[in-house]
Amino acid sequence: MKKYSFVTILFVIFVSCGKESSDLLDPETAGISETDVFTDARNAMLFLNDIYGDIVPVIPQTGNKGMRWPGSDAMLEITTDNGSTNLGSGSFTLFNQGAWTPLSSNFATTEWSNNWVSIRACNLFLSHVDDIPLNAEYNFDNQTRDIRKGECLFLMAFFYEEMLKLFGGLPIIDKAYTITEEMNFPRATFDETVDFITGLCDQASELLPVEHPDADYGRATKGAALALKARVLLYAASPLWNNPQKTEDSPFRGRYDSQKWIKAAQAANVVIGMNKYWLHPDISDLFLTRVNPELIFVHMNQPCSWMTSISIPTPLCPAGRSNKSGCNQVTYNLIKEYEILNGGQAYSIGDPLSGYDDQSPYINRDPRFYRDCMFNGSAYQGKTAQFGEADAGVSKPEHNPLETSPLYTHVYSIKFADLTLILNFDARNPAAGQRANQNYPYLRYAEILLNYAEAMNEAYGPETDGLGNGKTALWAVNEVRTRAQYPALPEYLGNTGGMPPIPSGLTREVMREKIRHERRIELAFEEHRFYDVRRWMLEPSTLTGIQAQIPVWQIDGTARYEIRTIENRVFNRNMYRMPIPEQQIYNNPNLIQNPGWNFSPENAD
Numbered sequence: 001m002k003k004y005s006f007v008t009i010l011f012v013i014f015v016s017c018g019k020e021s022s023d024l025l026d027p028e029t030a031g032i033s034e035t036d037v038f039t040d041a042r043n044a045m046l047f048l049n050d051i052y053g054d055i056v057p058v059i060p061q062t063g064n065k066g067m068r069w070p071g072s073d074a075m076l077e078i079t080t081d082n083g084s085t086n087l088g089s090g091s092f093t094l095f096n097q098g099a100w101t102p103l104s105s106n107f108a109t110t111e112w113s114n115n116w117v118s119i120r121a122c123n124l125f126l127s128h129v130d131d132i133p134l135n136a137e138y139n140f141d142n143q144t145r146d147i148r149k150g151e152c153l154f155l156m157a158f159f160y161e162e163m164l165k166l167f168g169g170l171p172i173i174d175k176a177y178t179i180t181e182e183m184n185f186p187r188a189t190f191d192e193t194v195d196f197i198t199g200l201c202d203q204a205s206e207l208l209p210v211e212h213p214d215a216d217y218g219r220a221t222k223g224a225a226l227a228l229k230a231r232v233l234l235y236a237a238s239p240l241w242n243n244p245q246k247t248e249d250s251p252f253r254g255r256y257d258s259q260k261w262i263k264a265a266q267a268a269n270v271v272i273g274m275n276k277y278w279l280h281p282d283i284s285d286l287f288l289t290r291v292n293p294e295l296i297f298v299h300m301n302q303p304c305s306w307m308t309s310i311s312i313p314t315p316l317c318p319a320g321r322s323n324k325s326g327c328n329q330v331t332y333n334l335i336k337e338y339e340i341l342n343g344g345q346a347y348s349i350g351d352p353l354s355g356y357d358d359q360s361p362y363i364n365r366d367p368r369f370y371r372d373c374m375f376n377g378s379a380y381q382g383k384t385a386q387f388g389e390a391d392a393g394v395s396k397p398e399h400n401p402l403e404t405s406p407l408y409t410h411v412y413s414i415k416f417a418d419l420t421l422i423l424n425f426d427a428r429n430p431a432a433g434q435r436a437n438q439n440y441p442y443l444r445y446a447e448i449l450l451n452y453a454e455a456m457n458e459a460y461g462p463e464t465d466g467l468g469n470g471k472t473a474l475w476a477v478n479e480v481r482t483r484a485q486y487p488a489l490p491e492y493l494g495n496t497g498g499m500p501p502i503p504s505g506l507t508r509e510v511m512r513e514k515i516r517h518e519r520r521i522e523l524a525f526e527e528h529r530f531y532d533v534r535r536w537m538l539e540p541s542t543l544t545g546i547q548a549q550i551p552v553w554q555i556d557g558t559a560r561y562e563i564r565t566i567e568n569r570v571f572n573r574n575m576y577r578m579p580i581p582e583q584q585i586y587n588n589p590n591l592i593q594n595p596g597w598n599f600s601p602e603n604a605d
Contacts, residue, residue, distance in 0.1 A: 038128035041135035048125055048148055051155050052219075054118040056111075057299050058527055059416050059440045060327075062306040062430050068107040073310045073327040075413075076107070080529040081543045082334040082520070083413065084566065086326055086405040098570025102582035102597055108166055109581045115159040116173075122156035123176040150207025154220040154228070157200035158442075160193070161232055165531050166578040168241070168594060169193045169251030186590040187251040194236045194254065201229035210276055217291060217300075218439065223276055224297035227443040230267035234451045237261045237458065238535035240576055243605070252577070252595055252602060261459035262466070268452035269467055271296075272476075277445040279479065283371050284487040287416050288438050294446060298439035305435045309427030311417040313387070313401040316380055318424035326401035328413040328525065330373050332547040332563055335361075335411060337520055338369040339499075346500055359561055361549060366499060367484045368521055370492045374412040376551040376559060379490040380419060387411075388551030388559055397553055407566055409548035415525050416440070419491065446480050446522055453477040453515050462511040463504060477515050478502055480522055537605065540571040572596070574604035 037043045060073040068076050069092045077083035079095050091106045100106055129149050134141055163170055170193050171185035188196070204225040212219050235241060237260035241253050249255035271277070280286045280294040309317075314325040339346040340354040341364045347354035349361075357363070362375050370378075376397070378385040386397035387410040400410075418436035425433035453476035460466030462474045478501040485498030502514050519532060533543055546567040551559040574596025585591050585599055596604025 034124075034128075038132055041132055041138045041140035044125070044128070044132045045138065045140070045148070047121070048152060051118060051121050051125065051152065052300075054114065054121070055155075055158065055299060055442070056114075057301065057440060058442075059299070059301060059307050059438070060310060061301065062304055062428060068110075070110070073306075073324065075328050075525060076527045076530050077413070077525045078328060080533065081546060082331060082524055082529050084329045084331055084407045084409050084546060084548070086329065086401055086403050086408055088403075088405050088407070096567065096569045098572065098575075102579035102585070102593065108578035111162060111166060111578075112581055112584070115163050118159045119156055119173055120176060122152050122159070123173065125152045126156075127176045146207045147209060150204045150225070151220045153200050153204035154208065154225045157197050157204065157225070157228055160197045160200070161228060164190075164193055164197065164232065165235055165535070167580060168253065168577055171591075172196050184588045184590050187592060189249040189251055189254070190236070190241055191249045191254040194232060197232050198229045201225045201232070205229075210274070218298055220297060223271060223274055224443060226267070226271045226274070227296045227448055230264065230271055230448060230451055231443070233260070233264040233267045234455055235531075235535055237264045237455060239537045240535045240605070246605075251592060258459075261455050265452060265455035265459050265467060268448050268455060269469060269471070271445075271448045272452060272471065273469070277448070279445060279449075279483045281483070282487055283367060283484055284489055284492075286371075287441075288418050288436060290437050290439055294444045295439065295441045296443040296445060296448070298441050301439050302430070303435035303437045304430050305418075305421055305423065305425075305427040305433060306430070307438075308417040308419075308421050308436055309423055311412060311414045312374065312380070312419075312423070313385075313399050313412065315399045315402070316383060316385060318422070322426050322428050323402045326403070326408075326412045329407075329409040330411040330413050330524075331409055332549040333545075334520070334524060335369075335373070335549060337517060338366040340364050341366070341495075341497065341499070344497065344500060358563075361561055363493070364495065366521060367486045367492065367495070368524075370486075370495075372413065372415045372524055374414045376410060379493065381422075386553075388553055390553040391555060394553050394555055397551070407546075408550075409566065410551055411549070413525050441526070446483075447528070449476045449480050450515065450519050450522065453480075454512075454519075457508055457511050457515060461508045462506050473511060473515070474502060474504060474506075477511075477518050481518055484522075534576045537576060540573060540575070543571050544569045572604065576605060 037047055056068060058075065060067055069090055072087060072090050072092065074085045074087055074092050078085045079092055094100050095106055126149065129145060132145065160170065169187045169190040172188045177183050204220065205222045208220060208222040208225055210222050212221065236254055242256055242260050243253050244256050246253060247256040277296060278293050280289065280292045286294065309322060310324055310327045312325060314323055336349050339348060340356050342353065342355045349356040362377060374385060376385060376387040386399050388397050390396045421434045421436060453473045456466065456476065457473035463472050465472055481499045482501050486492045486495040520529060545565050546569060548564055548566045550562045550564055552562055553559045577594040579594055579597040580591060582598065585593055593600040595602040
């Protein structure tokens with residue numbers, strides 16, 4: 001008997017996120033067959049739209065639909081040294097405790113299964129797209145056909161990329177298989193998988209427009225395909241996947257080649273050279289501006305107040321809304337990385353020239369700190385936030401979330417919150433009050449610049465113009481860094497100026513750390529840290545001690561700050577790669593498990 005290990009054999013292709021078209025191929029509810037779908041332009045376009053809906057939303061939406069951690073408003077960052085949560089239980093807790101195996105149910109298991117369903121849907125669409133009849137009523141002509149084909153090629157590349165960075169080499173599925181065909185495919189090597197994904201990106205970029213009409217905003221573009229290719233090639237050049245100690249191409253890593261950094265730099269340079277994207281000038285509304293020139297590919301979110309609601313502790317807001325709040329918290333591990341500005345220069349908190357006072361810790365920090373974090377002393381709608389603990393006999397601060405947890409850091413991630421919303425209603429009802437009209441950027445120009453900086457530094461060093469375009473690693477990282485300026489808003493505490501450039505004259509090794517620092521700050525809570533610590537193969541022991549900077553209120557009405565370890569997590573070297581779900585290994589004897597996990601032929605790196 002055949003075993004179908006990673007592609008669903010159900011014909012209900014749509015994995016819907018609430019779209020009206022979700023029942024389109026369900027014969028029990030709609031009576032529509034595959035033939036019905038692809039002999040009608042409208043139905044075929046609804047099918048493609050629903051594939052877009054398969055992409056996991058990163059910003060929590062009302063009802064947690066499709067989140068990384070089902071049933072939770074916790075973001076992926078809480079499983080890194082950047083984040084913690086007050087939610088207290090769930091599969092993310094077991095993940096941080098290391099209490100998971102290839103048999104466990106967690107986000108990686110879901111990613112494996114869901115992405116294969118989406119890839120099958122892409123292949124099904126591609127197998128029929130050339131046969132969809134033209135339809136003037138729905139503006140489906142041959143040019144539109146090519147564009148929609150390009151979109152689907154991009155989407156398949158995107159789903160593959162999401163799995164590549166978790167698992168490594170993958171089975172190459174390039175057509176829609178039927179239930180009568182053998183599907184026990186082996187894993188391709190890592191390089192073969194990278195070539196397949198980048199090939200899809202190349203095909204997509206040839207078909208896709210530079211931009212769509214306003215009505216189609218959010219669809220994949222030429223820039224999205226080229227940006228995804230650049231990201232994949234950066235990962236492929238990174239130490240985990242391009243290891244000089246293990247030089248042969250396998251499902252676990254590619255063939256070692258130092259020239260991969262050049263390929264990654266060239267790919268990022270193509271996106272830069274489009275002159276289509278630039279950095280949004282105001283960091284305070286970057287993530288609240290639905291359409292802006294920094295966004296390359298976005299998740300189209302419905303207007304919603306939920307993300308703001310769960311970010312800001314309930315007592316700071318008018319009564320009447322859900323008690324769920326402060327769900328994604330910022331660790332001291334990350335807070336200490338936000339530099340201090342003093343006399344126009346930037347310093348780490350450990351530098352005596354910084355003027356850092358550990359009892360007034362949130363003064364004169366990198367402007368992105370005030371955009372990303374709500375802390376004890378934050379300004380919010382005419383209030384001064386009071387968070388923390390209290391000495392014996394002292395009342396607890398009035399603005400703590402109503403939930404309790406020993407994993408509180410008392411600094412809350414507000415990067416995607418809209419601080420102008422008046423939350424005097426229960427945000428579980430999106431229509432009850434004000435809503436943020438925002439999208440989530442899967443790909444944005446700041447990442448491309450940082451990808452370029454990293455690749456150029458590794459290929460040529462900090463200041464060598466190796467591609468002959470006048471753009472060095474130092475130039476690219478400083479483009480991102482110097483964009484961070486203080487806006488004239490109360491929550492930025494009246495600061496002026498912004499981040500100075502990284503100076504010239506640094507070695508490749510020092511610049512590497514500077515670039516990694518900028519990635520950690522600029523891309524915090526955007527799902528990059530989880531993958532960066534793995535692809536860089538950071539020492540696991542440096543990632544497990546989770547600290548918080550706790551305000552403790554005293555009898556004199558002031559707070560002292562104590563740095564505490566609030567959690568000791570588990571991170572072993574086999575966790576650089578996620579395990580393929582063990583049931584899939586049982587079902588398909590041609591799959592091989594990743595290093596360090598049960599049944600793998602290789603020990604962990």
